[in-house]
Amino acid sequence: MEKLEVIGEVGRGSYGTVWLVRCRGLSNTPHSTPPLVLKCVELKGCGVREVELARQEVAILARMKHPNIVSYKGSFEEGGRLHLLLGYCEGGDLHTRISLQCSSPFPETTVVRWFIQITMALQYLHHHHILHRDLKTHNILLTRCGLVKVGDFGISRVLSSPRDLATTLVGTPYYMSPEQLASRPYNHKSDVWALGCVLFEMANTASSLPCPRLALSHLQGVEGKGRDGWGCFLVSSVVSFAFWSPPSSHDNPATVPSASQVLQLPYIRRHMALFLQ
Ligand code: ADP
Ligand code: MG
Secondary structure, three states, rough: OOOOEEEEEEEOOOOOOOEEHHHHHHOOOOOOOOOOEEEEOOOOOOOHHHHHHHHHHHHHHHOOOOOOOOOEEEEEEOOOEEEEEEEOOOOHHHHHHHHHOOOOOOHHHHHHHHHHHHHHHHHHHOOOOOEEOOOOOHHEEOOOOOOEEEOOOOEEOOOOOOOOEEEOOOOOOOOOHHHHHOOOEEEEHHHHHHHHHHHHHOOOOOOOOHHHHHHHHHHHHHHHOOOOOOOHHHHHHHHHHHHHHOOOOOOOHHHHOOOHHHHHOOOHHHHHHHHHO
């Protein structure tokens, strides 16, 4: 810890403070080392479950190597706190970025570029049988060069098999899928639902946080009025795709749509082909 110099605070989460730090003594020229993010999770007074979740976040992040997932640099426990060192995303989180956008919408190209990267991250996680379970704009980070990285694996869960369904009620209410609200098991389709909510939020800059049900009815209204723009179509497609077939304990995993399948949908492919080159 004494090798870390705190430069400032970058965020405050539910479990503690997130600091911008620099490693001292790694180089003769101290300012040449890139700054890192230090996420401190208070373990004192936490229940066994919270401590387990914090350690699980470390274990999951340490395994994840993907350009669209926040990079893990190391961790240590000291003074009753768990410390996680992460790559710094200079652009901050997407929620703040959206709130700074005021009333002008993001260009569709920006929304699509971000959406593809978030979907790629989700596809990678699901491929490794990891459910994020708290995908939301607060947990999506931007770098200086416009890369998007999914972070905050605090309540993520590794499924022991693709058939496994998570039953604990976790996550953020606005992003919760119908099956979560009904206390039914969570699987990777519920992450895809949250992805639809994120897309809706990005495409509806400066509007209030969408409630999935409201989002759906709103989008159906938009489609009914024949409004131009494939952005709405994409949003409604992803959202209603997740809505159309909510997971249940009787689901055959082979029929459960994954992020990669959503990406394979003809309309998504058609509009994204340009950006995937
Ligand atoms: P919590 O589990 O407490 O929600 P997060 O990991 O989501 O903690 O971090 C809280 C906030 O800190 C994020 O919403 C973001 O604003 C900021 N933050 C977290 N990690 C980074 C990072 N790697 N780079 C830049 N900002 C970050
Ligand atoms: Mg968070």
